[in-house]
Amino acid sequence: MGSGGKKAKKEEDFSFQVDLKGIIRLLSENLYSSGDVFLRELLQNAVDAIAARRELESEFTDGKIKITYHGDTDGQANLVFSDNGIGLTREEIHTFLSVIGQSSKRGKMERTSFIGQFGIGLLSCFLVTDEIVVKSRSVREEKGWQWLGRSDGTYQVMADTEISEPGTRIELKLGRKMARRYPEERAIELLKEYGFLIKVPVEFAGDSGNRRINDGFIPWRQSFCSGEEILQFGEMMFGEEFFGVVPILGEGLKGYAFISERQTSAATMGRHKIYLKDMLITEDGKDLIPKWAFFTRCIVNAEHLTPMASRERFAVDHALAKARNAIEKCLFEYFVNLSKFDVNKLKRLTIIHNVAIKSLAVENEQIYKLFFPFLTFVTNIGDLTGLQILEAAKRFPVYYCAxxxxxxxxxxxxGNARVLINGGYIYDTKLLQLLKHYFQGVRVEMFDESSYAELLEEPSESRRREMAYFLSAAVQALDKFRCGAMLRQFEPAEAPALYVASADGFLDSAFLDSGPSGFLEGFEFGDSGGYGNKLYINAANPLIQRLARVRDAEMMDNMVQIVYIHAMLAGHYTLSERELGVLNHGLMKLMEYGLGGEI
Amino acid sequence: MILESLKRNHVKTDKLWEMVDRANQLTQGDYDSWDNNAPALVPLMERILVLAREQEDWQVYFYDMAKLFWYIRRSTVNNISLALKISEMFHRDYEQRVGEGVGPFAREWRVDLAAKILGFYCEYPQIDDGKIARMLAIFRECEARYGSDWNYGDYTEIMTLARLNRDKDLAREAAKKLEKAMFDNYCYCYVCTYARPMLGYHILHNEYEETVELVSRVCRKAIPAKYRWCFEKCQQANEEDLKDTVLMNCLELGKSGQFGRFFAEWQELYRKPGQGEADDTFNILFRALAGDWSQQKERLLLAEQDDRERREQKETPLDSLYWSLCWYCYFRMMDEDGAGNVSLLLGGNAENRREYSCREAAEYFERQADLLGAQMDRARERFHYSNVKKAFAESLQYRRSV
Structure with missing residues (x-):
């Protein structure tokens, strides 16, 4: 729009129209991941109110929270939360309970004392009821007030004569559906979960009797606590036995990381209990617990983190990064100390979590260096630890098969002449490849098809001369399989031959499968036909020595093919149709030779 | 990372993904580290081919095949027998798998492979004009079926063919595509996929100013900002390599006059005694022409290596031909300068090491070049070996007197 010319008319201000009912539904239904949180929000309000009173009246020390739950005969239930906290004046009721986004915890009071900051916690009650009754008497007033809020966005405030002491009482009527979803036992279970660490006593009175919600034993609050007691505490919290425990201590952080005795996967979620100012926030530790510590189950109480509006996660800020680093440091130092002072324990730990730790070690240099010596690998001379492999690789080359x-x-x-590691298990090859990057002066080499040529001994000159005719016949016989033939001598002497397929062998099959493309006419591929697949014929084998004396070309051809097929089978290779055909044909021929004469 | 376009969701199985991931881990560093990892990387990528084919994961199959082919053709890896086998695999599978493995990441690797195989075939006299025409037709068919602007960078190989056949029309077509690829940001590397083939184009068309301008532009790093990363990564993105490319193209195209003009201008660059490894035969010739006779021991070792690799077919015949001509010129210069005998191992096993006069050495390399040149002439009507040899011989008139 043009801005020139004189103003024709006075500009008007307009306000957004708000559908209060819709906003309430939106907030209450979409902010939280589950309806359960209304209990936590009510607990939090009560805890904060008591803390606020304590700030105002230093002599006030006997704060308490009481929850009553009574089922009706018609299947509904009445849930009442009472606290003897600071309470609300009439003005505060209008301001804090009836303006969305306002909270009594904002402004006057020291913000860090509370975790409720958004003034929307009470709205979560609309997840389970359509009507909330708040009865409150402020410590600053003689008179009490009642606020009746409805999910359609309307509310009433009236004088309340029933409430004689300072504090707040919140009454919820759970309809049949909600009473079924939150029966007394479930309510107790959730309250225990959320309020386990709360210092103010929380009493529960229900149809099944009275009980204390939070009389649990918290080791870090004791002046002395044995390791055994801490492990029992972990067992009680998580329902499993633990291998060890790492104390977590940092600025505004207290807790334990319990090391699981079960094999776990790095992808396991929801295994922790993360509290903020004594209130359970989440069981998902991904923001706070390092990914590599997946084999721990942590219980951590943090003081300085900032909750998100839903209070189910933390804001990603400097405080969170600091807390995360502190936890990582505690865990890391623990393992470093174990490696120095209790190697056996660290060894046991790596045995339990071998694969999982390997998965982390390939990603993280620190973890690699810390754990590699204790990881185990399958080798030709039995299982060896990383340390043993490391020591060996400093003295002579160590080989691995991929x-x-x-x-x-x-x-x-x-044989036992050198160390050969089975790198075929998940992560092992990667770990072995990384060894020379992280440790100086080690020799770790991949054992591939070219290594055989080095490993298998050349026969003597005289033996080679003796077997020259046989070798050239073998080269010819195997040409149709795109396989080269080489004469070597090796143990065990009972093995007539060793077949080694190269990945090129597959490429060689390109020539066989579909016939040549015609482009390669005129190319020469050298003595071995350029084939990657090789049959190493064992000159030390008595049968081969006898076979080398055969001069019947057809018989020689058959025998070489049988030796070839036998070597493939002994090497666990799969036979193709062509090779099966050769096997059948060869067996028939052998029978003929057997019946007709001697080789 | 060599298979960087592949993400987990592009790969059918965990096992295959683990191998792809391992190949990428081996190629996280610079190209030198890629080359150092060749002993582990080549078998691994072959295994990926095997498994991808078994699992009918055609996208991974053709992508891995294209990248493996490119990788083993790098001068530092250079596995010719494997390249020949892969080219056969391509012929077997590309047509049978029409429509398969045309994946979510846009580039179609079959076109890329067809181009690279064509470029590879160009260097073999066993591949005659008829086979070249057949392979060019396969490339065009692949391009029509699968290609898009993405594949215009593949015209680098078409430019190679155009240069070899002195085919100016084909070169113009390739230049247009390369220009477009460069403007549309589809060139992988400005130097390798644009500047170097275009230098060949300008020399073929006798475009002196354009050649100088392009070299100067790259040397000043005055190239589009989106390609400036080349100066960090590309091993060819430096003044000497670019000027080598120009001079090399002049000799290969039989243009000794152009060679003289460029060399007169640039010879100062080649006059400084050689530093680093003496591992580039053309560069050694240019240095000798400029009067740098340092690193003689290393240079003779390279001459032996070039001869050995020619015999063992570890280099392509075309490369061996050009390098033999380089050594022919080199030893002729030494002979003209009255240098004494040189101890060389030529033409066979260790017992053959002996003292050669420089003239004998020059004649030996001339014979090898002539043999290969004759083969190329028989296979390619427009190769004209005599012109190529003449240009090499005439380069000696531009040598700087020491």
Whole structure:
């Protein structure tokens, strides 16, 4: 719009129209992840009110919260929360209970004393009822007031003569549906969960009798507590036995990280109990507990974190980062100390969580260096720890196979002369590849098809001469399988041959499967046909020595093919249709030879 | 990371993903570290091919195949036998799997592979004009079927073919596509996928000023901002490599006059005694022409290595041809300067090491070049080996007297 010219008319201000009922529903239904939180919000209001009174009256020390629950005969229930906290004046009732976004905890009082800051906590009660009655008498007034709020956004305030002492009483009527969802036992269970750490006594009176909600034993509040007692506390909180416990101490942080005795996965969620100023906020530790500490279950009470509006998560700010770092430091120092002073315990821990720790070690250098010495690996000479591998790799090259099948094939040939690790298990190859990045002067090499050539000994010159004809026949016989043939001698001498497939073997099959493309006519691929797949024929094997004396070309061809198939089977390779055909044909031929004469 | 376009949700199984992830971990650093990891990376990428084919994960299959092919063709890895096998796999599978593995990440790797295989074939006399035409047709078919603007960077290989065949029309077509790829940000690297092939184009068309301007632009780093990362990563993004490319193109295209003009202007650059490794045969020739005769021991070792790799077919015949011509010129210069004998291991096993006069060495390399040149002439009508050899020989007239 143009701005020039004189103003034709006085500008008007307008206000947004607010659908109060809709706003209330929106806030109460969408802010929280579950309806359960109304109990926490009521508990929090009571705790905050008592704290506020204590700030005003230093001599006030006997704050208490009482909750009553009584079921009606018609299936409904009455839930009443009472506290002897600061209470509300008439003016405060209008301001704080009836203006969304306003809270009695904002402004006058020291904000850090409370976790309720949004003035919307009471709205959560509309998740379970359509009507909230608040009866309150402020410590500053002689007279009490009653506020009746409805989910349609209307409210009434009237004088209340019943309430004689300072404090607040909140009455909720749970309809049948909500009374079924929140029966007395469930209410107790939730109150215990949320209010376990609350210092003010919380009494519960219900149809099943009276009880104290929060009389639990909190180890960090004791002047002395044994490790055994702390572990029992963890067991009670999480319902499982623990291997050890790490005290968590930091600025405004108290708690424990219990180390699980069960194998756990890094993806496990909802395993912790994170409190803010004694009130349970979340069981999801992803913002606060380092990802790598997934094998712990933590109970932490924080003082300085900022809750989000729903009070189910924390604001991501400097305080959160600081707390996270402090927890990480406690955990890390614990493991470092274990590595120095209680190696056996650390070893046991890595045995329990071997795979999980490996998954972290490949991602994190610190974890790698801390845990690698205690991780275990399968090798040709039994299970070895990372430390043993590290020591060996400083003295001579240590080899690993990237696949389990490779390990199985190479293991008998390697014997005990060198360390060969099975890197085929998840994360092992990655860990072994990282070894030389993190530790100086170590030699760790992958054992691949080219390593066989180095491992298997060349036969003597005279043996090679003796078997030259046989070798050239073998090269020819195997050409149709795109497999090279080489003469070597190796233990065990009973093995006539060793077949080693290279990944190139698959590429070689490109020539076989579909016929040549025609582009490669005129190319030469050298003596071994350029094939990646190799059959190492064992010159030390008596059968091969006899076979080398055969001069019947057809018989030689058959025998070499059988040796080839046998080596494939011994190496756990899968036979293709072509090879199965050769096997069948070869067996028939062998029978013919058996019946007709000697080799 | 070599397979960086692949995310977990692009890969069918955990096992395959673990291998892809491992390949990416091996290639997190700079290109030198990629090259150092070749012994682990090549078998791993081969295994990925095997598994991807078994699991019919065609997207991973063709992507891995294209990247593996590119990787093993790098001068530091250079596995020719594997490259030949992969080219056969491509022929087997590309058509049978029409429509498969055309994945969510836009680039179609079959076009890329067809182009790279064509570029690879160009360097072999076993691949004659007929086969080249067939492969070019396959590239065009792939491009029509799968390609898009994404694939215009693949015209780097078409430019190589155009240069070899001295085909100015094909070169113009390639230049247009490369220009577009560069403007549309589809060039992977400004230097490798734009500047270097375009230098070849300008030399083919005798465009002196355009060549100088392009070299100067890259040297001043006056290239589009989106490509400036090349100066951090690309191993070719430096003045000497670019000028090498120009001079090399002049000789390969038989343009000795142009060579003389550029060399007269740039020879100062080559006059400083060689530093680092003497591992680039063309660069050694240019340095010798400029009067730098340092690193003689290393240079003779490289001459032996070039000869050995020619015999063992570890380099392509075309590269071996050009390098033989470089050594022919090099030893001729030494001979002209009256240098004494050189101890060289040529043409066979260790017993063959002996003293050669520089003339004998020059003649040996000339013979090898002539053999390969004759093969190339038989296979490619427009190669004209005699022109190429003449340009190399004439380069000696531009040598700086010491």
């Amino acid at each position: 696949e389990v099948d490779d390990f199985r094939r190479a293991r008998p040939l390697v």
